[in-house]
Amino acid sequence: MATSSAFRFIAGTIYQELPAAVQDMAKRCLLDLVGTAIAGTQTPLSRTIRNHAIRAFGAGAGAPSARLMFDGRRASPVGAALAGGMTIDSFDAHDGHVLTKGHAGCAVLPALLAVAESIDVSGAEFLASLAVGYEIAIRAGISQHATAPDYHTSGSWNALGAAAIAARLWKLDENRFRHAIGIAEFHGPRSQMMRCIEFPTMLKDGSGWGAMGGISAAYLAEDGFTGAPAIVVEGDDVKSFWNDLGKEWRFLGMYFKPYPICRWAQPSVEAVLVLRRKHNILPQTIDHVEIDTFDAGVRLNQRRPETTEEAQYSLPFPVAAALVRGQLLPTDIAGASLVDTEILSMNDRIRPITVPEIDKLFPAERMARARIYLKDGTVFESELTTARGDAERPLSDAEIAAKYHSAADDIIGGEGAAFLRSTIETLDSARSVRGLLDLVLAPVDAQRNAVEG
Structure with missing residues (x-):
């Protein structure tokens, strides 16, 4: 069963055993997503969704909470994941994968941040979890596009990557993992992508709802809620997309956008x-x-x-x-x-x-x-x-860094952006991810003020 191999993959992947190219890709994706999120905070979409997360998904007394990306306020983890996904998605400069016709990172990173707030993990574990979330999401997206008649938004499949991250860090057993990705698939926003393209609004690519749905699915599965098997993982017609999981990395096929447009x-x-x-x-x-x-x-x-x-x-x-x-x-x-x-x-x-x-x-x-x-x-x-930035025509590390600074420097200051970039580049040696979280989850003004102070 593909779910069993997926469970072994999400539970057993260790950063130190990852191919060097996968380790490097995790850092490249993290830097690119963070820069995109910083720029995204300046959009009306992001301001609206962050306020909505506080109002509609506030954490009750004694309940788990998580800070919003580059905001500092707290909501429930599902609310924080929603706001983070929409903030990244608001600035159309984030990474993607050709065969999914969409984006994994703008859901899996906010989901990972929301979960990591309450679990003290190492920098290496954070990067491994990010890579795992990407890989599950990408394969789910490829499977869906090969079998579904309509072109759905990314949230419909990247929700499975978000659920996989939570299952990994919360150490759910295989049965609960199976229910988590089943719930995530069922509740993922299977909205029509071409409607958003032909009539562009703040709906964007559904990735905020994918992040929120994935975290919610994992919470539900942890509490015993059951879901139908995820057909993009367990269907007979998608087995070929999962047979080499853990051996080959679809994650290495990521593209990076040189320009902030579709x-x-x-x-x-x-x-x-x-x-x-x-x-x-x-x-x-x-x-x-x-x-x-x-x-x-x-x-x-x-x-x-x-x-x-x-x-x-x-x-x-x-x-x-x-x-x-x-x-x-x-x-x-x-x-x-x-x-x-x-x-x-x-x-x-x-x-x-x-x-x-x-x-x-x-x-x-x-x-x-x-x-x-x-x-x-x-x-x-x-x-x-x-377009430059495809796996066959990749942006260089210097180009990725320059793109990050063009998005971040004017908002959090050049020194603040440089310090955050250095934190990401050396994250695999950090004993705790707290230092990164305190930068990425603090208000943008706090970044500049901390350096200037």
Whole structure:
């Protein structure tokens, strides 16, 4: 039974026995997620969901509690997991996995933080639990996409990774583990992802509910609540996705986003930036731009985004911003950039086109080709381009660090960001994870004040 092998995996994985590449990936993911969460705290979505967690999921007297990420206030562990997942998800710069068409980390890290508040674990155990949660979530996501007829949000499958982390740290037995992931699957938000893409709002990718559902499922299973077997783990048609668990690591296929937008738009941004830099193209010389890509990318069709959510789920707008600015930073999809007349004018001249030969490669490969037509009749065409950051075209450690600092420095201060980064990079040698928790779960102002003080 796949559940038995999954249980042995979650209960028996030891950090020191992990391949070096898995250890390194756990640290890369942790740093990237933390930077994304810091940036996310500045969004209206995050502020709203954190206040909601305090109001609706407050911990009663004597009940378990956990601090909210970069907030410091306490809620129940399920409330803290919800707020953390939505905060990371609010800033569309977090890691993902190609074959899941979604994101594991934005649920498994908040779930791990919520559980670790009440259990004093070592830094190595924290990283091992993070890797385990990712691996279970990713395989559940691959299984679901191979068998389910609809494209569901990530929360529908990353909830199993959150439940697995709690089961590991709470040392649930195999029977309770089986019920926990069954409950997590059943209650996971099987909401339609394309609705959120075509009508972008604060609903995002369901990962906050995945984190909350996973922790709640583990609590219920611990208390004897029963759940149906998780079909994405135990179904006869998904056995092949679990046979090599513990031997091969799907976790190593993670991608990291260089830009804070939907992954489906990133190849298009990359293609136009390559052309702009190679030919020194000035925005005022551009007549219009054609983007050949896959159908799901073309459906990112928010032409005049009024919110960051709409800009993150747009293809024309970030392409236009990149052409105008010569780069694409977090500030280019928010605030004043949303009403920048030069970007909006360029935005109206971006023409996405579905190309069947490119579309048939999706989701395993997400590619785009750009053609920039100048006003003098010159045409520049890019090669077929993939987004940087895929496993086959990874960002370097220096690029991951630079991305983290671009998100964190202005909010928690350069010295505070550097200290937090150092804490993450040396976490596997820490006897206790308390030092990290006190940084990641403190208000953002406390980070800057602690260093300045």
